[in-house]
Structures are given as C-alpha cells and as structure tokens.
Amino acid sequence: MDFGFDVISAEEYERQRELYGPLTEALRRLIGAGIHTDVDEDTVRQAQSAIEAATELLERSQRSVTSTLRHEGTGRPLAWANPAIGLRNAIAPPMVIHHEDDGRAWSEFSLSGAYEGPPGWVHGGISALVLDHILGEAASEGLTRPKFTGTITLKYLRGTPLGPLRAEAWIDRVDGAKTFARGTLSDAEGVTVEAEGVFIQPAWARDAG
Amino acid sequence: MDFGFDVISAEEYERQRELYGPLTEALRRLIGAGIHTDVDEDTVRQAQSAIEAATELLERSQRSVTSTLRHEGTGRPLAWANPAIGLRNAIAPPMVIHHEDDGRAWSEFSLSGAYEGPPGWVHGGISALVLDHILGEAASEGLTRPKFTGTITLKYLRGTPLGPLRAEAWIDRVDGAKTFARGTLSDAEGVTVEAEGVFIQPAWARDAG
Numbered sequence: 001m002d003f004g005f006d007v008i009s010a011e012e013y014e015r016q017r018e019l020y021g022p023l024t025e026a027l028r029r030l031i032g033a034g035i036h037t038d039v040d041e042d043t044v045r046q047a048q049s050a051i052e053a054a055t056e057l058l059e060r061s062q063r064s065v066t067s068t069l070r071h072e073g074t075g076r077p078l079a080w081a082n083p084a085i086g087l088r089n090a091i092a093p094p095m096v097i098h099h100e101d102d103g104r105a106w107s108e109f110s111l112s113g114a115y116e117g118p119p120g121w122v123h124g125g126i127s128a129l130v131l132d133h134i135l136g137e138a139a140s141e142g143l144t145r146p147k148f149t150g151t152i153t154l155k156y157l158r159g160t161p162l163g164p165l166r167a168e169a170w171i172d173r174v175d176g177a178k179t180f181a182r183g184t185l186s187d188a189e190g191v192t193v194e195a196e197g198v199f200i201q202p203a204w205a206r207d208a209g
Numbered sequence: 210m211d212f213g214f215d216v217i218s219a220e221e222y223e224r225q226r227e228l229y230g231p232l233t234e235a236l237r238r239l240i241g242a243g244i245h246t247d248v249d250e251d252t253v254r255q256a257q258s259a260i261e262a263a264t265e266l267l268e269r270s271q272r273s274v275t276s277t278l279r280h281e282g283t284g285r286p287l288a289w290a291n292p293a294i295g296l297r298n299a300i301a302p303p304m305v306i307h308h309e310d311d312g313r314a315w316s317e318f319s320l321s322g323a324y325e326g327p328p329g330w331v332h333g334g335i336s337a338l339v340l341d342h343i344l345g346e347a348a349s350e351g352l353t354r355p356k357f358t359g360t361i362t363l364k365y366l367r368g369t370p371l372g373p374l375r376a377e378a379w380i381d382r383v384d385g386a387k388t389f390a391r392g393t394l395s396d397a398e399g400v401t402v403e404a405e406g407v408f409i410q411p412a413w414a415r416d417a418g
Contacts, residue, residue, distance in 0.1 A: 019253055020243075026260045027243055031299050033267035034229075034236055035290045044228055047266040051235045054259035057252050058242035081244045083324050083332050090240050091300045091323055114300055115292050123292050124358035125341035129334035136333065149333035153362040 010073045020080070020088045027090035032114050076142045084133035093130055095167070097137050105137040106168035113162060122160040127185050128152075130167050131195035135181040138169040139199035147179060152197035160185060160192040169195070177201045219282050229289070229297045236299035241323050285351045293342035302339055304376070306346050314346040315377035322371060331369040336394050337361075339376050340404040344390040347378040348408035356388060361406035369394060369401040378404070386410045 008016070030051070037044065069078040080088040085095045085107075093115060095107040117123030132152055140147040169183030178198050185193040217225070239260070246253065278287040289297040294304045294316075302324060304316040326332030341361055349356040378392030387407050394402040 019250055023243055023253055023257050023260075026257050026264070027240060030260050030264045030267070031236060031240075033264045033271070034232055034299060035295070035297050036271045037267040038270040038272040039267060041228055043266050043269065044232055047263040048232050048235050050259045050263035050266065051232075051239050054256040054263070055235070055239045055242045057256040057259065058239070058246040058248060060252065061247040062242070062245045063247040081322065081325060083326070084334050086244070088244050089323060090243060113290065114298060116290060117292070118355070118357070123338075123342070124345065124361070125293050125338035128337035128341050128361065128363075129332075132334035132337050133332070146327070148327070148368065149363070149365045151362065151364045152333070152337065153360065154337075154358070155360045156358050159357065 007070050007072050008078075010071070013069075013071055013073075013078070016080075017087060024088055024090050028094070028112075028114070031090060032112055035114060074142075076144060079143060082133075084129055093126065095130065095133075097134065097142075099137070099142045102170075103138060103141065104168060104170045105134050105142070106166065107134060108164070108166045110164045111162050116162055118159070120159075120162060122162060122165075124154075124156060127156070127160055127193045128154050130165075131169070131183055131185055131193060132197065134167045134169040135183045135195055135197045136199060138171055138183065139179040139181040139197070145201065147199040147201055150178065150198040150200040152195060155194045156192070157194065158192055161187055164188065172196070177203075216279050216281050217287075219280070222278075222280055222282075222287070225289075226296065233297055233299050237303070237321075237323070240299060241321055244323060283351075285353060288352060291342075293338055302335065304339065304342075306343065306351075308346070308351045311379075312347060312350065313377060313379045314343050314351070315375065316343060317373070317375045319373045320371050325371055327368070329368075329371060331371060331374075333363075333365060336365070336369055336402045337363050339374075340378070340392055340394055340402060341406065343376045343378040344392045344404055344406045345408060347380055347392065348388040348390040348406070354410065356408040356410055359387065359407040359409040361404060364403045365401070366403065367401055370396055373397065381405070386412075 080086050083089050083091045086092045095109045097105055097107050099105050111122055115122055115126045166186045169181055172180040172182045177200055182196045184191045289295050292298050292300045295301045304318045306314055306316050308314050320331055324331055324335045375395045378390055381389040381391045386409055391405045393400045
C-alpha cells in the first residue's frame with residue numbers, strides 16, 4: 001500500500017480547486033438530470049453522445065491514481081478523489097470538512113434527490129457513508145494519520161430528510177492503536193443518526209507514530 | 210410520505226432498462242474520467258461545456274420524483290433512482306440484487322476507483338452503503354414491505370480491495386415490528402466486512418401488514 005504524497009503549494013491548490021470544483025458541480029447536476037429525465041429516446045441518445053464526448057476529452061490525459069496530494073500550508077491530504085468528500089468525485093455528497101482546534105470535525109451541506117432512499121428521506125446507507133467518513137476524519141486528525149474503520153455502529157433515531165444537514169464527530173478516547181470516535185447527523189430539528197466507531201492504526205504505521 | 214407506485218409492464222421495463230442503462234454507464238465512465246483527468250484547462254472547460262449541454266437536454270422534461278415504478282411481473286419496486294442500486298443513478302455502485310426463494314439477497318459487482326478510500330481499498334463508508342442496502346433488501350423482502358434501518362453495526366475484518374466483490378444478506382429473526390438481518394461483503398479470499406442490522410416497519414404500515 002502506498003501512502004505517498006505529492007505536496008502542492010497553496011496557489012496550485014487554489015488553481016486546481018477553481019478548475020475542478022465547477023467541473024464536479026456540473027457533473028452533479030448532470031447526474032441529477034439523468035435520474036429524473038423523461039425526454040424522448042432521441043434526446044437521451046443525444047445527451048449520451050455529449051457525455052461520451054466529454055469523457056473522451058477528459059480521458060486524453062489521466063493522472064496516476066495512487067499518489068495523494070497534500071496541501072503545503074495545512075499538511076492535510078486533499079483526498080480529492082474520495083467518494084465521501086472528494087472535490088473531484090461527483091459521487092461524493094457535497095461536504096467540506098472543518099477541523100476545530102479541539103479535534104472536532106464538522107460539515108454543513110445539503111443532500112439532493114440523488115441521495116434519496118425512501119421518498120423524501122436520505123438513504124440509510126448514505127447517512128452511514130457520511131458518518132463513517134467524518135468519524136474517520138476526527139479519529140485520524142484530518143486524515144494526517146492512517147486509520148482504518150474497525151467497527152462502526154449507527155443508530156437511526158428517525159428519518160433524515162433531504163436538504164440541509166450537519167455532520168460532526170469527535171474523539172471519545174484513545175486506547176493504544178484504537179481510537180474511539182463518536183458523531184451525529186442532524187437536521188434543523190436535532191439529531192437524526194448517532195454513530196460510534198473504533199478506528200485502528202495499521203501495524204506498519206505504529207512505529208512511525 | 211408517499212409509497213405510491215406506478216405499475217409498468219415487462220415490455221416497458223425492458224424498454225426503459227435498454228434506454229437508461231447505457232446512459233448511466235456512460236455517466237459512470239465520465240465520473241471516473243473527471244476524477245483522474247490531467248488535461249489542460251481549456252480541455253477541462255470544453256468537457257464542462259459538453260456536460261452542460263447534456264444536462265440541458267436531459268432537463269427538458271423531468272418526471273415526478275415521488276412516484277416509484279413497480280414491475281408488473283415481479284411486483285418489486287424498481288428503485289431506479291436509489292443511490293445504492295439505482296439503474297438510473299450513476300452514484301450507485303453497479304449492483305444488481307438477486308433474491309433467492311429462501312429470502313437471501315445477494316449481488317456480485319465490481320467497484321472502480323470512484324469508490325476508493327485508502328489507495329487500492331474501498332472506502333469504509335461505501336462498504337457501509339452496500340451492506341445497509343442489501344440487509345434492507347433482505348429485511349424488506351425485496352423492498353416490497355417498507356422497512357427503515359433502526360441500527361446497523363459493521364465489523365471490518367480487513368481491507369476490502371477495489372475490483373470484484375460479493376455482498377449477501379439474510380434475515381436472522383423477526384420480533385414484532387423488528388427484523389434482524391445479517392450479511393457480509395467478500396472478495397475472492399473471503400469475508401472482509403460483517404454487518405448486522407435491525408430494520409423497523411413503520412407504525413403506519415403495521416396494520417396494512
């Protein structure tokens with residue numbers, strides 16, 4: 001396994017963010033349009049041709065998938081390909097993670113119909129994706145220390161509506177290689193899902209501390 | 210909440226599957242191309258224009274987001290918009306769920322780099338999404354009975370590699386409105402993640418039984 005990093009400057013970070021952020025936003029809107037479209041077959045095929053043309057353009061040069069970019073200023077990996085938070089991954093819920101000095105991680109974001117399970121409600125597995133990720137962010141101090149999910153338990157108190165949500169997580173305690181994290185997903189009325197998880201530092205990373 | 214269904218014929222189902230399946234596949238390939246592209250800025254902007262053109266075509270007519278299609282032959286909802294299995298949702302892992310007569314649900318599928326957490330490995334939250342969904346499929350008898358996740362616990366035995374995987378789930382026991390389901394995610398070497406969950410039939414659906 002390769003946890004190698006390429007460090008990029010703050011300027012290069014901004015340049016890439018301004019270039020790829022709108023691309024991902026355009027892709028998210030396209031995904032939503034595709035889910036609910038009811039246009040005739042010819043129009044679907046025209047859209048598919050435009051999609052294939054865009055793919056052909058973007059595939060002309062592809063970077064290595066194994067190296068991760070680390071921001072020169074914060075020291076944090078960018079995780080731009082990540083399916084939970086990646087700025088460049090249109091699958092990811094549109095989360096930006098904030099880290100407080102006390103180790104707490106939080107994000108406020110809005111989930112569209114692309115993340116819907118039962119009509120009007122967020123799919124339970126999407127809530128699990130969001131919480132697994134944000135607990136992992138807290139446990140690994142903003143992904144600066146490699147940690148893997150050991151176990152995670154999610155308790156769904158009530159349905160989570162589509163729309164504006166807040167996720168947060170914090171470290172409960174640390175016991176050797178195990179970090180115990182807790183967190184919540186909330187809407188404006190309060191907590192909808194509670195999570196607790198154990199995150200484990202892999203053996204190869206323990207000596208490196 | 211509206212669990213209304215529009216029944217569609219087997220022929221109409223096939224027509225839509227043949228129309229929208231390739232559209233979603235094209236979108237998945239585009240998402241992957243977007244994550245790893247390294248083309249120059251002009252080419253990114255050209256691709257973004259093609260994406261916006263495709264969106265404009267697909268947005269010309271959008272169907273209601275609240276009605277769910279049910280297959281005339283099987284009686285099962287199609288869940289085509291679903292972010293875990295939807296044929297029309299490019300966010301969804303490419304899972305097709307099979308139901309055995311004994312109630313077991315399973316799926317064999319392959320996860321691409323779009324679902325990557327640590328380099329080479331599936332994001333733990335994506336494993337949670339897959340398992341929450343397939344346990345829910347088993348618990349709700351193929352989504353024919355409304356059930357919501359009450360709690361779910363995931364135990365990560367080792368990393369889940371990108372590539373070919375198998376998910377399966379079954380009902381462990383039923384106690385009143387609570388259905389206890391269990392399941393696994395596996396690669397060719399065996400189980401990587403174990404899951405157990407409690408799924409709850411909402412009060413409004415209990416009388417309808």
